[in-house]
Amino acid sequence: MSQNSQGISPRQIATFRVGSMLFGIDVSIVQEVIRAQRMTRVPLAPPVVKGLINLRGQILTAIELREVLGMDPRPEDQPPMNVVIQTDSDNISILVDRIEDVLDLDTTRIEETPETVEKCYRDLLDSVYKLDKGLLLVLNPERVAKFSDEL
Amino acid sequence: MSDDQEEMIRDFLVESFENLDRMDQELMILEKEPNNMAVLNSVFRTIHTIKGTCGFFAFENLESLGHIGENLLDSLRAGKKKLTPEITNVLLKMSDAIRELLQLIESTGSSGDNQYEDLKFLLHHHNSTGSAEAAPAELTLEEQFAAIVAEREAMEQSQENLEEATEQRSEEVAVASTQPQEAVEPEVHESSEEHGADKGAAEAKTDRKSDANLEAQKAQESGGLQDSSIRVDVQLLDSLMNLVGELVLARNQLRQITSTSQDQTFQSTFQRLNIITTELQEGVMKTRMQPIASVWGKFPRVVRDVAQQCSKKVRLVMEGKETELDKTIIEAIKDPLVHIVRNAIDHGIELPANRKKAGKNEEGTLTLRAYHEGGYVMIEIQDDGGGLRIEKIKKKAVERGLISQEKANTMVDQEVFKLIFQPGFSTADQVTNLSGRGVGMDVVRINIEKIGGALEVDSEEGKGTKLKIRIPLTLAIVPALIVSCEEDAFAIPQVSLIELVRLDEERFDTDLENIKGATFYRLRGNLLPLVYLSEELRINMTRPQHRERKKGKARVINIVVVRADTQVFGLVVDDVHDTEEIVVKSLSKSIKGLGVYAGATIMGDGRVALILDVMNLAQRAQVINERVGAQEEENASVTSVSMTEEIPLLIVELGNNEPAAIPLDSVKRLEEFSASKVEFLNGRSVVQYRGGILDLIDLRTVHGYAGQGSSQDDDACQVIVLNDNNRQVGFMVRGIMDVVKHSIDTSRTASRHGSKGAAIIQDRIMDVLDLSMMAL
Numbered sequence: 001m002s003q004n005s006q007g008i009s010p011r012q013i014a015t016f017r018v019g020s021m022l023f024g025i026d027v028s029i030v031q032e033v034i035r036a037q038r039m040t041r042v043p044l045a046p047p048v049v050k051g052l053i054n055l056r057g058q059i060l061t062a063i064e065l066r067e068v069l070g071m072d073p074r075p076e077d078q079p080p081m082n083v084v085i086q087t088d089s090d091n092i093s094i095l096v097d098r099i100e101d102v103l104d105l106d107t108t109r110i111e112e113t114p115e116t117v118e119k120c121y122r123d124l125l126d127s128v129y130k131l132d133k134g135l136l137l138v139l140n141p142e143r144v145a146k147f148s149d150e151l
Numbered sequence: 152m153s154d155d156q157e158e159m160i161r162d163f164l165v166e167s168f169e170n171l172d173r174m175d176q177e178l179m180i181l182e183k184e185p186n187n188m189a190v191l192n193s194v195f196r197t198i199h200t201i202k203g204t205c206g207f208f209a210f211e212n213l214e215s216l217g218h219i220g221e222n223l224l225d226s227l228r229a230g231k232k233k234l235t236p237e238i239t240n241v242l243l244k245m246s247d248a249i250r251e252l253l254q255l256i257e258s259t260g261s262s263g264d265n266q267y268e269d270l271k272f273l274l275h276h277h278n279s280t281g282s283a284e285a286a287p288a289e290l291t292l293e294e295q296f297a298a299i300v301a302e303r304e305a306m307e308q309s310q311e312n313l314e315e316a317t318e319q320r321s322e323e324v325a326v327a328s329t330q331p332q333e334a335v336e337p338e339v340h341e342s343s344e345e346h347g348a349d350k351g352a353a354e355a356k357t358d359r360k361s362d363a364n365l366e367a368q369k370a371q372e373s374g375g376l377q378d379s380s381i382r383v384d385v386q387l388l389d390s391l392m393n394l395v396g397e398l399v400l401a402r403n404q405l406r407q408i409t410s411t412s413q414d415q416t417f418q419s420t421f422q423r424l425n426i427i428t429t430e431l432q433e434g435v436m437k438t439r440m441q442p443i444a445s446v447w448g449k450f451p452r453v454v455r456d457v458a459q460q461c462s463k464k465v466r467l468v469m470e471g472k473e474t475e476l477d478k479t480i481i482e483a484i485k486d487p488l489v490h491i492v493r494n495a496i497d498h499g500i501e502l503p504a505n506r507k508k509a510g511k512n513e514e515g516t517l518t519l520r521a522y523h524e525g526g527y528v529m530i531e532i533q534d535d536g537g538g539l540r541i542e543k544i545k546k547k548a549v550e551r552g553l554i555s556q557e558k559a560n561t562m563v564d565q566e567v568f569k570l571i572f573q574p575g576f577s578t579a580d581q582v583t584n585l586s587g588r589g590v591g592m593d594v595v596r597i598n599i600e601k602i603g604g605a606l607e608v609d610s611e612e613g614k615g616t617k618l619k620i621r622i623p624l625t626l627a628i629v630p631a632l633i634v635s636c637e638e639d640a641f642a643i644p645q646v647s648l649i650e651l652v653r654l655d656e657e658r659f660d661t662d663l664e665n666i667k668g669a670t671f672y673r674l675r676g677n678l679l680p681l682v683y684l685s686e687e688l689r690i691n692m693t694r695p696q697h698r699e700r701k702k703g704k705a706r707v708i709n710i711v712v713v714r715a716d717t718q719v720f721g722l723v724v725d726d727v728h729d730t731e732e733i734v735v736k737s738l739s740k741s742i743k744g745l746g747v748y749a750g751a752t753i754m755g756d757g758r759v760a761l762i763l764d765v766m767n768l769a770q771r772a773q774v775i776n777e778r779v780g781a782q783e784e785e786n787a788s789v790t791s792v793s794m795t796e797e798i799p800l801l802i803v804e805l806g807n808n809e810p811a812a813i814p815l816d817s818v819k820r821l822e823e824f825s826a827s828k829v830e831f832l833n834g835r836s837v838v839q840y841r842g843g844i845l846d847l848i849d850l851r852t853v854h855g856y857a858g859q860g861s862s863q864d865d866d867a868c869q870v871i872v873l874n875d876n877n878r879q880v881g882f883m884v885r886g887i888m889d890v891v892k893h894s895i896d897t898s899r900t901a902s903r904h905g906s907k908g909a910a911i912i913q914d915r916i917m918d919v920l921d922l923s924m925m926a927l
Contacts, residue, residue: 040759041639043688044745052751052759057397059751059759061739092739 011105013129013138016083016096018065019072022131023096024103024138029085033099036079048147053082053093060084060093068147070120087145094144103136105129156208163204164257165382170197171250172448178242179451185234194242195224201249210262213252219271220245223278232278241273243452385478388438395428395435396734402428403731403755439479443521443530444472446485453489454517457496464503464514465496471521476528480622484530484604487595491532491618492517494592499536499616509613511535533617539610541567548573561894568608572596629735631752633728633760634711636685640760641724642733642752643711647765649719651727652710659706664821666801666890672710672721678799678815679712681721682772684763688747715769722768731755735762747771800919802888802912803871805850810888810917812910813871817922820872821887829868838870840879845872848925849883873922882922889913 013024014033039051039062048067053060062082066074074080080095111128124147126140174197177190184190202217220242226232248270252262402425409421447469458465476484500506500515507513520531545559548570554562572592596606604622623646631642632651652674654662664671664678671678684690710721733752742748749764799815828838829847836847847870870881893912907921 038758040751040761042742042745042748042761043639043690044747045742049741052761054753054757054759057400057753059736059738059753061742 011107012102013105013136014083014102015100015136016081017098017100018069018096022100022134022136023065024129024136025083025085025094025141026126026138027102029087029141031084031086031091034082034084037082037093050095055084055093058091060091062093062095063144063147064095065144066095068124068144070118085141085145087141092145103131105136111135160208160256160260163208164253167201167204167253168250170201171246171253173197175243175246175452176448178239178246179455181234182236182239182455188228191224191228191234195221195228198224198245205262210252210256212264212266213249213256213262216245216248216252216267216271219274219278223274226278238277241270241277243456244270245274383438385439388435391435392439395432398428399432399732400734400753404753404757407755436477437475439477440475441478441481442473442475443481443528446481446488447472447519450489450492450519453492454496457493461497462502463496463500465500466514466516468516468518469520470518474521474523474528476622480528483598484620484622487598488530488532490592490595492519495532495534495536495616495618499534499538501537528622530620530622531617532620533615535615538612538614538616539568539571539608540612544568544570563894565608568610571608572606629733630730631733631762632711632730633754634684634709634722634724635726635728636688636690636724639688639690640728640754640758641684642731642754642760642762643713643722643765644749644762645730647713647715649712649714652712652721653727654708654710656706666821667887669890674712674721676816679710679719679721680772681710681723682768683723684768685723685725687768687771713765715766718769720769720772722765733760733762798894799890799892800910800912801871801890802917803850803869803884804886804888805884810912810915811850811884812893812912812917812919813922814907814919815890817873818871822870822872822881824868824870826868838881840872840881843879845870845879845881847881847883850920851883851885871922880922882925 012027014027014030015022015024017023034055037053037055039053041051042049048063050062050064050067053062064080066072074097078097080097081099082093083096083099084091084093109129111130121137124139124143126138129136129138174194177194180190181187181194198217198221202214202221205213205217223232223238223242227234227238232238248267252265255261255263405421405424409418412418450469451467454465454467495517496515500517501509501511503513506515516535518531518533520529520533522529541564544567545554545562548554548567549556549559553570553573572595599606599620599622604620607619607621608616609619610616630645632645632648634641634643652672654672662673663681664673670681672681673679709724709727711724711727712719712721731754733754735750736752737743738748738751746767747764748761749767750762752760752762754760800812801815801818802810802812805811822840824838829836830838832844836849837844838847839845868883869885869887870883871887873880873882891912893910906918908919909916910919911917
């Protein structure tokens with residue numbers, strides 16, 4: 001990772017869209033991004049646990065980000081995308097609407113999480129960046145993974 | 152400390168622990184056969200090796216202790232001393248002390264400061280009384296230390312030196328030896344004599360060199376034995392097991408594809424792959440299997456020590472030493488087994504005097520038995536002691552508040568036995584040093600259940616007690632039955648599986664019973680509670696259609712008869728598929744916490760399936776404990792408790808709120824008729840039933856209560872059809888209340904005709920009716 005003139009290493013954030021909002025996760029913990037996979041439902045599990053995925057022999061728990069954020073469910077005809085991340089607790093896959101670019105972010109452009117962002121989001125966020133076209137909400141992967149555990 | 156040295160120390164520790172264990176066993180043998188030279192030599196060599204090797208690592212106290220012990224052993228070997236029980240005890244003490252030091256090294260890296268002066272004195276004492284050696288060269292401790300320190304400074308402690316020493320026969324430093332080491336090293340050159348500290352130094356050196364030579368010799372002698380086995384890191388074996396697991400899954404997936412392919416080459420290549428995979432799987436599983444002898448090895452010593460401490464005489468019999476278990480299981484049962492053995496000797500077997508009084512042999516017998524049965528390993532610990540004292544246990548339990556007095560009065564023997572596994576329970580008047588190390592029987596039970604095992608107790612007062620442990624052999628690759636509910640597939644481990652039943656609609660009426668909202672299936676005369684998987688998992692919130700008996704739809708229900716511990720029940724699923732060998736993969740915390748899933752697996756077609764936890768399902772559906780009745784096991788292969796005194800009872804309401812209990816096995820069916828259907832024939836009430844006539848007896852009036860029997864025509868009557876092959880008789884009751892499992896007190900004189908006895912159920916006294924008698 002190159003350093004800018006001020007000697008601060010920019011972070012590389014993999015971004016994705018859920019609803020109208022743009023979210024991101026540090027690219028170093030993203031194992032891969034794949035299209036919708038066949039999922040096995042887990043009856044009795046909380047709604048955020050959408051199911052289990054077989055990824056080349058590895059069983060991943062799929063967490064629906066929309067549920068985590070309390071948003072409406074995705075329309076039926078819109079299959080989700082999988083963002084497979086490696087956390088300390090588990091290997092999980094986060095279900096999102098669309099994958100966007102990997103951005104190089106200057107840490108000088110970090111903003112305070114605005115008050116307008118609801119509490120439940122704020123706990124999951126690591127930081128917020130102001131982009132030309134809006135806000136990027138960077139997720140804290142551990143808190144997302146633990147979200148379902150704590151239900 | 153360098154890595155190399157760390158590794159060497161690790162190796163030294165592993166080997167030394169093993170050697171010490173073996174030495175303990177050998178000392179046991181020597182006690183019985185004091186003149187067994189081969190064993191005595193082996194013991195000597197063990198100490199010699201430990202002593203010699205630890206000189207490299209600055210474990211001074213260990214070396215000096217070993218040295219004195221070695222002297223004693225040498226005298227024994229040379230016939231200068233005779234092995235007496237006191238000497239054996241001292242040697243065992245030395246073994247313990249060495250073990251302690253090794254453990255200290257393991258945890259802290261150094262052997263500490265304990266010089267074990269008392270022990271050394273004892274060893275010295277037993278060696279020196281009456282010994283008639285020529286030129287005794289016993290060094291004082293200071294001299295030995297000085298020697299060792301000097302030695303260490305002189306030589307670099309490294310492995311090359313050891314090899315060098317092994318190869319080279321001559322030394323730069325002159326060596327003198329007046330110690331009787333004749334059997335050890337005939338090739339030591341004695342070039343010149345020196346005295347004092349040098350002698351010590353030389354001696355220490357000689358020891359080390361002779362050690363090396365000894366090792367080389369030993370290696371040559373037992374070359375064959377050493378070559379045939381290899382030490383392998385357990386972690387490596389674990390990762391091999393994982394890989395094999397993945398291979399099994401991949402093979403399963405491949406199998407699905409080949410079943411549809413016509414390609415001959417493909418088929419035959421797959422066949423080969425299949426065979427290889429199966430054998431590889433078996434082989435890798437075997438690598439982790441160890442004979443139970445590795446755990447039992449130390450029991451002779453434990454039994455001896457405990458018996459001595461309790462002043463009892465105990466003979467140990469071990470059967471089935473070669474029975475193999477997975478290493479993880481062996482680790483888990485080590486401590487529980489030791490505790491059980493200690494308990495048996497401490498509390499089970501009586502003092503010799505008491506045994507004699509009771510007409511028994513003064514020496515008690517403790518039998519350890521291990522064998523394979525089904526998919527399990529069975530371990531039995533049996534003693535011929537005094538047995539479990541039922542009254543004493545009951546009393547203690549009531550005292551401790553574990554059970555109420557009433558419960559104590561109605562408990563069956565088996566239930567009383569199980570009380571000893573409750574936490575905080577001990578009928579020992581004092582918790583002795585042996586059996587009170589915070590490892591109670593409850594911890595034993597928990598540890599065994601942790602590895603999926605089960606404990607059973609059987610005892611006869613005056614005769615003895617038998618503890619039976621059942622542990623599954625299954626590891627991470629298990630055979631399982633795949634079932635489905637709607638489109639979801641689930642796996643049920645075969646070890647829980649008893650049988651499969653497919654019920655056609657036409658048999659719904661005859662074979663299914665509905666009691667108070669719970670459905671039962673009549674399996675060869677017994678009522679099996681049914682659990683609907685779709686309901687438990689809330690997959691389909693609407694009740695399965697067959698229960699509403701929708702006409703026009705041919706329905707079939709699939710019942711998977713499973714066992715959870717000792718409880719048998721039927722799991723109703725939509726479809727039953729194949730049996731597959733599945734690799735159990737663990738679930739994330741949130742899903743694991745649900746309890747109902749034991750893990751997940753990837754099936755042959757690549758789909759993920761959840762593995763059901765049968766025990767948890769049973770508990771959820773409340774099939775276990777209390778609620779439902781008629782759980783009788785067909786097979787006694789799991790020698791489960793046969794609750795002969797507690798039976799399932801159907802609670803009914805007769806008339807005027809009076810309840811009565813009817814043994815469930817006398818009930819054939821429960822029917823409901825509208826009062827208008829009741830007809831009169833020759834003075835009897837009857838109803839048309841299944842193409843025949845059912846005699847009716849009105850229990851609502853029979854017991855002398857104001858006849859409310861002539862109810863309105865539309866009223867539905869609850870009728871209990873008697874289970875009697877000769878005739879059809881139905882008993883009318885006001886209502887059906889519940890089904891419970893309870894014991895009957897047959898001592899109470901029947902208050903009325905047709906009563907078998909009485910029972911207090913849910914705080915109400917009621918008669919238990921004998922329908923057959925009443926039907927006469």
